[in-house]
Amino acid sequence: MTETGLNNAAILIPQGVDMEKWACVACDQFTSEKEYWDKLAEFVGGAKSTLKLTLPEIYLNDKAEERIKAINTNIRNYLDSGVFRELPRGYVLTVRETPFVKRRIGLIASADLEKYDYKKGVKNLIRATEGTIEERIPPRLKIRENAAVEFPHIMILFDDERREITEKLYERRAEFTKLYDFTLNMGGGRIEGYFVPETENLTEKFAALLDEERLISKYGVSDRLAFAVGDGNHSLATAKAHWDRVKETLTEEERKTHPARFALAEFNNIYDEGIYFEPIYRLVNGVDRVKFIKELKAAAAGHFIITDGEEKTEVKGNAALPAVISAIDGFIKEYIGTYGGAVDYIHGEENLIKLVKADKTAVGIMPDALNKSDLFRYVSKSGSLPRKTFSMGMGVEKRYYLEGKKIR
Numbered sequence: 001m002t003e004t005g006l007n008n009a010a011i012l013i014p015q016g017v018d019m020e021k022w023a024c025v026a027c028d029q030f031t032s033e034k035e036y037w038d039k040l041a042e043f044v045g046g047a048k049s050t051l052k053l054t055l056p057e058i059y060l061n062d063k064a065e066e067r068i069k070a071i072n073t074n075i076r077n078y079l080d081s082g083v084f085r086e087l088p089r090g091y092v093l094t095v096r097e098t099p100f101v102k103r104r105i106g107l108i109a110s111a112d113l114e115k116y117d118y119k120k121g122v123k124n125l126i127r128a129t130e131g132t133i134e135e136r137i138p139p140r141l142k143i144r145e146n147a148a149v150e151f152p153h154i155m156i157l158f159d160d161e162r163r164e165i166t167e168k169l170y171e172r173r174a175e176f177t178k179l180y181d182f183t184l185n186m187g188g189g190r191i192e193g194y195f196v197p198e199t200e201n202l203t204e205k206f207a208a209l210l211d212e213e214r215l216i217s218k219y220g221v222s223d224r225l226a227f228a229v230g231d232g233n234h235s236l237a238t239a240k241a242h243w244d245r246v247k248e249t250l251t252e253e254e255r256k257t258h259p260a261r262f263a264l265a266e267f268n269n270i271y272d273e274g275i276y277f278e279p280i281y282r283l284v285n286g287v288d289r290v291k292f293i294k295e296l297k298a299a300a301a302g303h304f305i306i307t308d309g310e311e312k313t314e315v316k317g318n319a320a321l322p323a324v325i326s327a328i329d330g331f332i333k334e335y336i337g338t339y340g341g342a343v344d345y346i347h348g349e350e351n352l353i354k355l356v357k358a359d360k361t362a363v364g365i366m367p368d369a370l371n372k373s374d375l376f377r378y379v380s381k382s383g384s385l386p387r388k389t390f391s392m393g394m395g396v397e398k399r400y401y402l403e404g405k406k407i408r
Helices: 034-042 064-080 134-144 166-171 202-210 212-219 231-247 252-257 289-299 321-339 347-359 372-382
Strands: 012-014 084-086 090-095 104-112 155-158 176-182 189-195 228-230 262-269 276-278 283-286 304-307 312-315 342-348 363-367 390-392
Touching: 012 342, 064 134, 084 176, 090 166, 104 166, 134 231, 166 262, 212 372, 228 231, 228 390, 231 262, 283 321, 283 347, 289 304, 289 312, 289 321, 289 363, 304 347, 321 342, 321 363, 342 347, 347 363
Parallel strands: 155 262
Antiparallel strands: 012 084, 090 104, 090 189, 104 262, 155 228, 176 189, 276 390, 283 342, 283 363, 304 312, 304 363
16 A cells, blocks of 8 residues: 555544533634734633643743643643543544635545655655744743644645545535534534544555555656645654654664654645635844835845835846845845844735734735745655745634544
């Protein structure tokens, strides 16, 4: 059987909880909007929730050590008190409705971290789509190294133009046991989940996507790229770093099945109508607006828009999108290093404009969107894109923490 890097898993789902309070959006969202997290915390209150099992990045500089200890304590308490039900080995088919799309189909499965690497130029079956900032791994690793269970917001893409895998499962969803069906909090839409047993032989169906003739026809090379990470690049990189530590303590036989080797993720067909790419905007504050804008216009030769919250300045050029984003980010890094300031990454023009208007020292930068049909061809030929090149949808559409898997 051809290896793909995708495997079944003994997935944990909650039982006896208020599901609307249980599931919470990915930790790397709304990092400049503390009011979002305050409102969510008020809504969750004393209920059991993944908000208490994960660390929103807005709190990375706010008692992070104390929060991490509480997270690991909460995970142990939830395990001991029977909050989780462990499903038989298999998969979960998810059907997500958001404020922007009617339906997005996903498959919850585990990614074999021995088939993944985030380092540039490595030709593994599972690859990063953006440059990995290794400095972002340690704080995430502090949570994972003592956690008994993981909760993923990782979304991994596959390229099935014939729609033979998840779409076919969706058509048969009435045959599967429904696990949940509820409204997501904070305007996230709605989600359904169905248990898909191992008898579906999904690994073989994914392996068919690696047929050499097909790969050459699609990408011009026989590069065996099975999966490209769409969301959660740094979370998967953290899982890999953790596994690399753990496996040093194991025998060869133990390494084959140790739960830390496999990271839970949602797998999505890039051709799914619910998958679309949005640009990720840059919010830079603490700068002299006039000076910053003038110098940025001279530094990046490609198409993007700069805004001060009131007016937009269009910068034109012929450079390809990855080169434009590299130039923008390089300029920001150099400018901040020289004159001070800070950068954040924002989803949605409306959010960006609101934040820029509220801060006279802020500038918004809006690159173009990446065409999703170009992703696999680009990663196959050129490797990972610059960090934060694209987002799979808007902030409220990101994966909500819901299912878990033991990693110890």
